[in-house]
Amino acid sequence: xxxxxxxxxxxxxxxxxxxxxxxxxxxxxxxxxxxxxxxxxxxxxxxxxxxxxxxxxxxxxxxxxxxxxxxxxxxxxxxxxxxxxxxxxxxxxxxxxxxxxxxxxxxxxxxxxxxxxxxxxxxxxxxxxxxxxxxxxxxxxxxxxxxxxxxxxxxxxxxxxxxxxxxxxxxxxxxxxxxxxxxxxxxxxxxxxxxxxxxxxxxxxxxxxxxxxxxxxxxxxxxxxxxxxxxxxxxxxxxxxxxxxxxxx
Numbered sequence: 001x002x003x004x005x006x007x008x009x010x011x012x013x014x015x016x017x018x019x020x021x022x023x024x025x026x027x028x029x030x031x032x033x034x035x036x037x038x039x040x041x042x043x044x045x046x047x048x049x050x051x052x053x054x055x056x057x058x059x060x061x062x063x064x065x066x067x068x069x070x071x072x073x074x075x076x077x078x079x080x081x082x083x084x085x086x087x088x089x090x091x092x093x094x095x096x097x098x099x100x101x102x103x104x105x106x107x108x109x110x111x112x113x114x115x116x117x118x119x120x121x122x123x124x125x126x127x128x129x130x131x132x133x134x135x136x137x138x139x140x141x142x143x144x145x146x147x148x149x150x151x152x153x154x155x156x157x158x159x160x161x162x163x164x165x166x167x168x169x170x171x172x173x174x175x176x177x178x179x180x181x182x183x184x185x186x187x188x189x190x191x192x193x194x195x196x197x198x199x200x201x202x203x204x205x206x207x208x209x210x211x212x213x214x215x216x217x218x219x220x221x222x223x224x225x226x227x228x229x230x231x232x233x234x235x236x237x238x239x240x241x242x243x244x245x246x247x248x249x
Contacts, residue, residue: 003035003155003170006042007058010051013158015096018052021162027198028112031191031207032215032246038168038189041206045157048202049166052156054095059153059170063092065122065177066150066220069143072231078221079235083108087220088137088144090122101129103136122146148223149175152190159202164195166203172219176227183226188247190217215242 033041051058066089068074077085085106092099102116115136119129124141133141155168169192172185191212195201207213216239225233225240233240 001039001043003039003042004059006039006046007051007155009046010049010058010157012053012058013050015052015054018156018158021158021165027195029193029214030217031193031212032217032243033189033191033210033212034246035170035187035189037210037212038170038191040210041191041203041212044206044209045166045203049157049159052158054093057095059155061094062152062154062169063094064150064152064219065090065146066148066223067124067144068147068220069139070145071143072147072224073139073143075147075221075224075231078218079232081235086137086139087218088133088139089220090119101132103133105136146177148220148227149177150219150223152219157203161199163199164193164201164203167192167194174219174223174227176224179228179230181227183223186247188243190219215239217243 054060066087068088074085074087083106087104089102090099091102099119100116101119102114105113105115107113115132117128117132119126124130124133124144130141133144150173152169152172155170157166157168158164159166169190172188172190174183174185176182191207193201193203222236222239222243224231225236
């Protein structure tokens, strides 16, 4: 059954109702699979989750631009395995016409903290943005340039207890702004379970039944590794091979 029809079987949750499920200080677990497996997962999850709906849409388009230093400082931190690492991005929620500048920090306990402010452009000369970056990012704002642009469609599910969010990204495309290289990911699906601590998660058992296992996937780092031959990819080699296997290449 097409994904859109499967999503119609989920009870809706509005953007306003989602405000109680922010999870700004959370643990994230990612999974990588394909569209046929996603269809099976959605069939299993209908009775336990709401689907976020905005203006009648349940599979929203996201537009994201990642910034990094000229020497790829954030990419290099992740590639080297640093446990305290950061990403900065501008994300546009196309359906709601909202844009945010977001800084994500993952600490050595595996928890992710996200700070964000609403913005109207990506001009880093703006005083408010510079102050925000100075307060939350350990890289200099003057070293930052845009590196990676991507599009994807996102489904957001919320469990009935409203203690977790499940984001499901499909139709992922990368556009490397430094190498002018594009990469479309075809049937690849990125699932991310976001929850406070280790609260019970209905979807974990479903994922186990489908043999969909945890698998890290940083959109910025994996996209950069796939579209820039000049970058070191030692830490990502296994993940890149796994992606090829998942896609049957």
